[in-house]
Amino acid sequence: MILSAQRLRSIGWLALLAVCGALVMILSFRVNALRSQVHRAEGQIVALKQQKMYLETEFETRANQQQLKAWNDLEFGYVAPVAGQYLENERQLAVLSKPAEPDAPAPIRVATVDDSVIAAAAFPALSGSNAAVRPLSETHEAEHADDDGGAGKPRSRALDHAAATATLAEKLGTLHAAGARQADAADEKREKHGKPIAKRTATVDKAKSTASREGGAQTKAVGKSARSDSKSAAKSGREAKPAVKTAQKTIHGDRKTGVKTSR
């Protein structure tokens, strides 16, 4: 009986050993199976990557620069974009509304609201409250406008603005007394100089009438510079540039003077 118990025990141990061995074997089989799966997957990745490289190279070859050029010459005829197709900023967008040439007829508009007045009055309010966040380039442009614009132009712009604000004040029923007073004072000062003011007022009147038709501060400037350059207006191309520049300067000039008045 003792022997059989011992034998049983030993058989038990052996069975346990066998079970453990079997488990280890199963485990190692599984590990190996998984490993070979990983291996196969790696092989597939390599094959796919190589295939991808192969296809990519084929694509690059078929679409190489010389081939594209040949197709373009034969089939598509695309050309590089020209300056007129780019709009870098709002100012360039605004340039589009200028007349094609100095004495061109005004574009036909259907609305009659004098939006130049609102625009002129709205800008100072905006830039006055947010003076700190004004872009540098704008300040720079405005300074330059003062530098090369001569003595007469900025003042006439101040006059425009005063008139515009006054009209707006009438319309909106608000009072911009301080601003108006400042502008008046400036006008009185300038009247003492005599001759230039008459000419300027005429300019402004005409500009205003143009503006009321076309509704844009820059249009005034174009009108002005067109008249002043009337002698050299026959020259095309390069002469058109100063007009554009003046137009841009005027916009910013207005803004600048606007800041002063609203303060």
Next chain:
Amino acid sequence: MNQLTASAAIATGRVQLASVRQRLLVTAKVRVLVVAVGFVFLTLTALVRLTQLGLFEQAPDRRSLAEALLPPRGEITDRNGVPLARAFPSYSLWFNPKALGEGGNPLVKTPEEVARALVQIFPDADYKDLVERLKSGRGSYLRKRVLPEEANKVFALGEPALEFPRENQRYYPQGSLAANVLGYVDEEGKGHVGMEQVLEPRLLDPAQRGTPVALSIDSRAQGALEDELLRGMQESNAKGAAGIVLDVDSGEVVALASLPSFNPNRSDRAFNDLVFNRVSNQVYELGSTFKPITIAAAIDAGVVTDLSVRYPAAPLHIAGRTIHDSHNFGASLNVPEALIHSSNIVTAQVADKLGGPLLKQTMMALHMNQRPTIELPARGFPLWPRGENKAGDWSRITTMTVSYGHGIAVTPLHLACAYAALVNGGIWRPATLFKVDPAHIPAGTRVFKASTSARIRQLLRMIVADGTGRKADASGFRVGGKTGSAEKPGNGGYRKTSLVATFAAAFPMDKPRYVVIAMLDEPQGTAATSGQRTAAWNAAPIVGRVVPRIGPLLGVVPDASRDVDISDLSPLIGNGEGE
């Protein structure tokens, strides 16, 4: 009896005890043996497993994923990651005469029939050569780099002797694009000529070849430059053409072309005269394109302070030689007019006032006396005027001829770097073919003052707006530049009909970003160039067409409402505004 029985019983019991003990001992021994055998078995198994692991199991793991994907030779890409050169397992066409067994005919059809069929698939193949190879009975390559579709067609011929081994070869997907920059790899896998030669150790190093090398070249700009140069070359019947687009602020070469070029994919035919790089290896007297450099040196040294000062424009007689202009421009010219009309006489006078030492110093600061600084192995040594005395000082006549680009021969690359320094604020930087990190742009050396550079930008813009460079005036790109048409030296003086026409330009002039040089070697007067062979008629239009094509790609937006301010100079021009 009882005693006997008892003793017998005791004896039996003893015997029984002894036998039990004996049996137990045996069992114990057997068990020990079993356990020992078990341990020995386990130990042996472990040892066998260890040996197996150590010897065999490691083998497939050794080729890891990364290593399997490691190319035998590193890839070269352009600045945007477009592959320019890569290792590529391409098909070859190999003739194996033993495919159908030893003896007997290696081909199913006759060699002539097979050769004819092959010529139909590969029209550029040589029929006679193919027949000879197929008849010879020796294994040989019939063709390298066979496209898959071509391989399919050959397979359809049903000849088992025609095999397609896949071999790792160097492949250039863009064909001959930037061939002079890249170079080629020969049959033995050795790089030649361009960056393949320069980067050889890097491309073969197992630690580094996995990551592609990015060059500074932009394949789109390169394509446009090569295309327009080829057109200009064909229109003017020129012998060759060279062009370069250089970033003025970093010295990166964005495009570099030398035509006629070669196809690096045909390494067997690649080594020929066309491998020669005209941009970095050939030196030319680049003529009038040197005038802005002279004027810049004079402005920088304070010799020219007032641009309205007029100089006599009558031919100069110096040391037995006469300096002429191409046309008569009147009695006198000022400096802007001299540049616009490209007057040798006035430039020579300015150089004379400046003096040889200062001009020489400027030229040396622009590295005109040494090989161009670029990674390419083929770099030409300039023909630098040695000077008339032992110290190497230039005489008056040497100073004067150098001032308008004669008596000194440099590569177009020298000129590109000099123009970059002229327009970028006065800093000379070495040209490089590697992509430069914007944070690590080389400091460079200052050659001109920033104010001089600003003045030169105006003058260069005026030359394009009003002067000889008008045909390069791409609308909205604010191109500025200078033409140069130099006669090539021949036996007994300069040859009147062999010119080197160069246009050196930069754009946009209000904030220069790129220098563009176009050069034609011996252009002829043709109907396309209005019968003219000077740079204004052949090289300038090339720049005028290249700039609109590459400008938007390189981030320069055309803008007709912007330009460099030349209003202070325009009144000085006789036929311009103002006067």
